[in-house]
Amino acid sequence: MEQPRFLLTGDTSLSVEFGNEISEAINRRIRAFGLALEAAAIPGVTELVPTYRSMMIHYDPEVIGYEALKARLTAVLGGLDQVALPPSQVLEIPVLYGGEAGPDLAFVAEHAGLTPEEVIARHTRPEYLIYMLGFTPGFTYLGGLDERLNTPRLAQPRVSIPAGSVGIAGSQTGVYPIASPGGWQLIGRTPVRMYDPHRAVPILPKAGQYIHFYPIDQAEYDRIAALEAGEGYTCRCHAREEDVQ
Amino acid sequence: MSITVLNPGLLTTVQDLGRVGYQQFGVSVSGVIDPRAAAIGNILVGNPQGEAVLECTLMGPQLKFETDEVIAITGGDLSPTVDGQPVPAYAALAVKAGQTLRFGVPKAGCRAYIAFAGGLDIPLVMGSRSTYMKAAIGGFEGRKLQKGDALGLRAPVAGYANLHQRAIAPEFVPRPVYTLRVVLGPQDDAFTPEGVATFLGSEYTVTNEFDRMGCRMDGPAIQHKNGGDIISDGIAFGAIQVPGSGKPILMGADRQTTGGYTKIATVISADFRLLAQLKAGDKVRFEAVSVQAAQQALHFQRGALALLADVVKG
Numbered sequence: 001m002e003q004p005r006f007l008l009t010g011d012t013s014l015s016v017e018f019g020n021e022i023s024e025a026i027n028r029r030i031r032a033f034g035l036a037l038e039a040a041a042i043p044g045v046t047e048l049v050p051t052y053r054s055m056m057i058h059y060d061p062e063v064i065g066y067e068a069l070k071a072r073l074t075a076v077l078g079g080l081d082q083v084a085l086p087p088s089q090v091l092e093i094p095v096l097y098g099g100e101a102g103p104d105l106a107f108v109a110e111h112a113g114l115t116p117e118e119v120i121a122r123h124t125r126p127e128y129l130i131y132m133l134g135f136t137p138g139f140t141y142l143g144g145l146d147e148r149l150n151t152p153r154l155a156q157p158r159v160s161i162p163a164g165s166v167g168i169a170g171s172q173t174g175v176y177p178i179a180s181p182g183g184w185q186l187i188g189r190t191p192v193r194m195y196d197p198h199r200a201v202p203i204l205p206k207a208g209q210y211i212h213f214y215p216i217d218q219a220e221y222d223r224i225a226a227l228e229a230g231e232g233y234t235c236r237c238h239a240r241e242e243d244v245q
Numbered sequence: 246m247s248i249t250v251l252n253p254g255l256l257t258t259v260q261d262l263g264r265v266g267y268q269q270f271g272v273s274v275s276g277v278i279d280p281r282a283a284a285i286g287n288i289l290v291g292n293p294q295g296e297a298v299l300e301c302t303l304m305g306p307q308l309k310f311e312t313d314e315v316i317a318i319t320g321g322d323l324s325p326t327v328d329g330q331p332v333p334a335y336a337a338l339a340v341k342a343g344q345t346l347r348f349g350v351p352k353a354g355c356r357a358y359i360a361f362a363g364g365l366d367i368p369l370v371m372g373s374r375s376t377y378m379k380a381a382i383g384g385f386e387g388r389k390l391q392k393g394d395a396l397g398l399r400a401p402v403a404g405y406a407n408l409h410q411r412a413i414a415p416e417f418v419p420r421p422v423y424t425l426r427v428v429l430g431p432q433d434d435a436f437t438p439e440g441v442a443t444f445l446g447s448e449y450t451v452t453n454e455f456d457r458m459g460c461r462m463d464g465p466a467i468q469h470k471n472g473g474d475i476i477s478d479g480i481a482f483g484a485i486q487v488p489g490s491g492k493p494i495l496m497g498a499d500r501q502t503t504g505g506y507t508k509i510a511t512v513i514s515a516d517f518r519l520l521a522q523l524k525a526g527d528k529v530r531f532e533a534v535s536v537q538a539a540q541q542a543l544h545f546q547r548g549a550l551a552l553l554a555d556v557v558k559g
Contacts, residue, residue, distance in 0.1 A: 010511030056479030
């Protein structure tokens with residue numbers, strides 16, 4: 001594993017870069033670094049932003065200067081191999097596939113040379129690693145889509161896509177957390193609110209967790225949607241079996 | 246209600262120092278583009294430095310006061326008047342119920358800030374009052390102000406005994422060329438030495454495409470070694486993105502949290518007050534400084550603000 005690099009991102013933040021590729025191994029190092037930083041509680045550090053291959057660290061230079069922070073971070077990095085990573089959490093996300101909720105399911109199936117049922121089976125098989133969040137509140141960059149399901153974006157992006165839409169774009173899959181324009185192929189929709197600014201935990205997914213989609217029918221969709229409109233619905237979240245063994 | 250919006254102006258939003266702690270979830274920070282001007286306004290009216298203010302862009306709003314209040318206007322000179330009479334910027338003003346604040350033609354800079362003694366009565370969303378327009382949260386109903394909006398104040402102040410002492414000389418002075426100091430990185434090594442020399446040796450012009458997210462500039466193309474795309478990483482306020490075109494983009498308060506373009510440098514915090522006032526046609530040069538020098542400059546600025554806060558208390 002290559003040595004992490006310190007990158008300057010101005011005078012109130014820096015970036016610690018762990019590599020120059022998208023890989024689960026790098027993501028695990030970033031997750032371990034995040035846990036070690038939380039434990040170290042370095043005074044002056046105000047915010048941690050994990051991304052594909054780096055950890056951006058925001059700080060107040062009145063409390064800790066660049067050189068002093070770099071020394072503290074180097075010490076934390078030195079002990080990284082000793083950090084025991086707890087099992088990753090898997091977030092179970094219910095999805096109503098096809099129909100009005102997933103108008104592009106038929107196209108994705110045709111493109112892949114599969115039946116819609118086979119697309120659903122392949123989409124609900126993996127546990128997708130959340131590499132990072134970005135773009136809009138709660139938008140997850142997921143890894144692990146079945147290559148057979150790779151589908152180009154729409155030639156003409158839609159003006160508005162409802163919140164909760166589940167889509168595919170190239171080798172990416174994910175959920176639109178807020179209504180927005182977009183060119184993803186929509187295969188389904190979740191009634192779960194990935195993002196609600198007025199909730200105690202505004203954003204459900206977190207970098208380093210995994211997402212697993214499972215199919216539901218219209219009745220279950222309506223039941224969960226009604227709960228979300230009222231007291232709220234809590235998604236099942238469990239330790240990843242692979243990590244527990 | 247304390248303030249009625251008769252005309253919202255071009256783009257007037259409620260902003261404080263931004264939504265801290267949620268970038269890891271993809272939530273943009275938002276907040277004032279010129280934290281120094283906002284801090285001075287707040288100090289002059291007796292608020293904490295980070296209190297929410299109104300950020301006005303080029304064409305300021307018309308606001309009618311329903312109660313006696315103390316306000317201060319800072320930042321760029323957008324020609325403020327009260328009941329038709331020009332009023333000084335960078336000074337606490339006692340305004341009376343029934344009076345109207347208007348802005349005229351923009352004379353200098355791009356953004357003015359209005360601070361209100363006692364603070365705007367705006368609910369906190371994820372710990373901040375800043376308007377985040379893309380996600381439609383924070384500020385006044387998650388959007389820019391509109392005609393007819395009514396804003397309240399949490400603890401209005403009708404006057405101060407030392408009102409005339411709550412004033413300083415206006416800070417922002419337009420310049421033929423603005424020099425923005427930068428710290429090189431995080432991807433300065435993605436550019437050829439000639440590319441870095443072009444960036445630091447050329448004059449760039451602000452284009453018409455400038456908003457709270459970013460500011461596109463035109464000028465000599467900055468040469469990459471292997472193109473302008475990277476695996477997405479975090480974006481700081483003031484980061485200078487250079488996509489494949491080689492033309493720099495200054496990233497503002499409403500920037501996305503992550504992005505996939507090379508960033509050659511970051512404007513230092515002490516120069517955000519200049520970055521905030523740039524508008525179409527303005528000329529800019531970039532000067533590299535060390536991170537230590539940048540932090541020293543910020544330290545002096547904060548020291549001066551603390552001193553001002555002390556003096557104003559009387």
